[in-house]
Amino acid sequence: xxxxxxxxxxxxxxxxxxxxxxxxxxxxxxxxxxxxxxxxxxxxxxxxxxxxxxxxxxxxxxxxxxxxxxxxxxxxxxxxxxxxxxxxxxxxxxxxxxxxxxxxxxxxxxxx
Amino acid sequence: xxxxxxxxxxxxxxxxxxxxxxxxxxxxxxxxxxxxxxxxxxxxxxxxxxxxxxxxxxxxxxxxxxxxxxxxxxxxxxxxxxxxxxxxxxxxxxxxxxxxxxxxxxxxxxxxxxxxxxxxxxxxxxxxxxxxxxxxxxxxxxxxxxxxxxxxxxxxxxxxxxxxxxxxxxxxxxxxxxxxxxxxxxxxxxxxxxxxxxxxxxxxxxxxxxxxxxxxxxxxxxxxxxxxxxxxxxxxxxxxxxxxxxxxxxxxxxxxxxxxxxxxxxxxxxxxxxxxxxxxxxxxxxxxxxxxxxxxxxxxxxxxxxxxxxxxxxxxxxxxxxxxxxxxxxxxxxxxxxxxxxxxxxxxxxxxxxxxxxxxxxxxxxxxxxxxxxxxxx
Numbered sequence: 157x158x159x160x161x162x163x164x165x166x167x168x169x170x171x172x173x174x175x176x177x178x179x180x181x182x183x184x185x186x187x188x189x190x191x192x193x194x195x196x197x198x199x200x201x202x203x204x205x206x207x208x209x210x211x212x213x214x215x216x217x218x219x220x221x222x223x224x225x226x227x228x229x230x231x232x233x234x235x236x237x238x239x240x241x242x243x244x245x246x247x248x249x250x251x252x253x254x255x256x257x258x259x260x261x262x263x264x265x266x267x268x
Numbered sequence: 269x270x271x272x273x274x275x276x277x278x279x280x281x282x283x284x285x286x287x288x289x290x291x292x293x294x295x296x297x298x299x300x301x302x303x304x305x306x307x308x309x310x311x312x313x314x315x316x317x318x319x320x321x322x323x324x325x326x327x328x329x330x331x332x333x334x335x336x337x338x339x340x341x342x343x344x345x346x347x348x349x350x351x352x353x354x355x356x357x358x359x360x361x362x363x364x365x366x367x368x369x370x371x372x373x374x375x376x377x378x379x380x381x382x383x384x385x386x387x388x389x390x391x392x393x394x395x396x397x398x399x400x401x402x403x404x405x406x407x408x409x410x411x412x413x414x415x416x417x418x419x420x421x422x423x424x425x426x427x428x429x430x431x432x433x434x435x436x437x438x439x440x441x442x443x444x445x446x447x448x449x450x451x452x453x454x455x456x457x458x459x460x461x462x463x464x465x466x467x468x469x470x471x472x473x474x475x476x477x478x479x480x481x482x483x484x485x486x487x488x489x490x491x492x493x494x495x496x497x498x499x500x501x502x503x504x505x506x507x508x509x510x511x512x513x514x515x516x517x518x519x520x521x522x523x524x525x526x527x528x529x530x531x532x533x534x535x536x537x538x539x540x541x542x543x544x545x546x547x548x549x550x551x552x553x554x555x556x557x558x559x560x561x562x563x564x565x566x567x568x569x570x571x572x573x574x575x576x577x578x579x580x581x582x583x584x585x586x587x588x589x590x591x592x593x594x595x596x597x598x599x600x601x602x603x604x605x606x607x608x609x610x611x612x613x614x615x616x617x618x619x620x621x622x623x624x625x626x627x628x629x630x631x632x633x634x635x636x637x638x639x640x641x642x643x644x645x646x
Binding site for chain 1: 277278280281284285321322324325326327328329330333335342363365369377378380382384385386387397399430431434435436437438439440441443462464490494495498499502563566567570571573574577581592595596597598599600603604605606607608
């Protein structure tokens with residue numbers, strides 16, 4: 157019996173991996189179907205309860221309801237209340253907030 | 269054709285033998301490469317699926333939410349606002365929402381207390397989210413007490429637990445009757461947390477929002493489009509700490525690949541010299557090295573992508589949970605619906621497989637076109 161060539165083994169392994177990736181797309185379609193009911197249920201709950209946000213970050217009120225938070229939530233509690241929750245590093249400030257403000261600190265004539 | 273295929277197979281045989289001679293180094297490279305693809309693909313699949321879920325689920329959010337601001341802070345809507353809003357043309361429905369936060373010192377978690385406008389809840393009973401029920405070990409019929417902000421103790425019976433497959437929107441919810449909510453938070457009748465509005469003509473939403481802003485200078489209208497945009501940007505591809513860390517990892521890998529690609533080892537140079545001396549043509553050496561790069565990069569991509577798919581959609585992105593969870597005690601258990609963007613996968617393939625294959629070919633080509641004697645002598 158001839159010994160399997162390295163190239164055959166490698167190409168078969170690669171073909172298997174490609175088939176598995178293709179199978180992952182089929183699996184995704186199947187999972188989408190399986191989980192569609194949960195999506196519909198969540199949608200209904202959002203309409204019924206008039207919800208506005210995902211319940212992803214529950215650690216602070218301005219991360220629990222990202223879309224309803226105060227505009228300057230990082231400093232909302234007191235002037236030294238700098239952003240300290242880890243979630244804050246995942247959430248960038250709205251673009252409109254950063255775009256509308258000039259960088260005046262670099263133009264000040266009075267030295268700090 | 270057969271001869272060509274046979275030649276490629278011999279080249280692959282030779283390439284694999286050559287790789288096997290430096291087994292530890294090449295396996296290490298494959299592992300690091302696979303990890304990079306796994307990390308990038310996981311972030312990509314997770315954020316895309318989460319963005320899609322947010323868009324789909326929040327499509328039913330209120331069209332406009334009107335908050336009242338006092339000294340820059342969110343404040344209660346006083347009596348009379350609802351009636352005044354009703355006089356604005358185009359507003360179809362208006363409902364005051366009652367909701368607020370409660371910190372539970374027992375499990376150190378924040379809950380969202382809410383009064384459902386379209387569901388009757390008997391006084392003294394609660395419907396709670398599955399995440400909250402898990403944190404407090406609650407079942408239907410159990411009693412639970414909360415100390416209100418006035419110091420008074422309120423006891424409730426659990427009337428129901430919200431479906432566990434809706435935790436992504438309801439994990440921390442505590443639904444109670446309006447009377448209980450007002451008594452618990454001491455909010456007088458006629459006051460609301462904010463107002464949810466629906467508009468007859470969807471094209472008029474912006475006009476109505478600007479009318480609201482004019483008539484209620486102390487109010488801040490939040491449109492559904494803004495809510496959706498918030499979630500669109502939160503998990504944007506370029507943003508987030510995971511990607512910041514991933515970019516460092518990519519940079520490290522780029523240095524590793526560049527190092528390997530630009531500086532051929534003495535062994536590799538000698539190998540090329542010997543191959544040329546025994547009659548291999550430059551094209552053959554390039555093809556052999558092309559197969560080397562292609563096999564490593566494709567294996568890394570395929571294994572990394574598959575592992576990422578399983579991680580995100582079969583194991584609920586368990587590696588990301590600690591990052592998303594932060595300091596929160598309540599974290600929803602959710603399974604994302606696998607929405608895969610073919611274009612993103614193709615982009616990932618292009619940016620992970622091609623640069624490596626190209627980076628390995630250039631120095632080989634340089635070595636292969638020089639005189640074998642010179643190459644062997646180094």
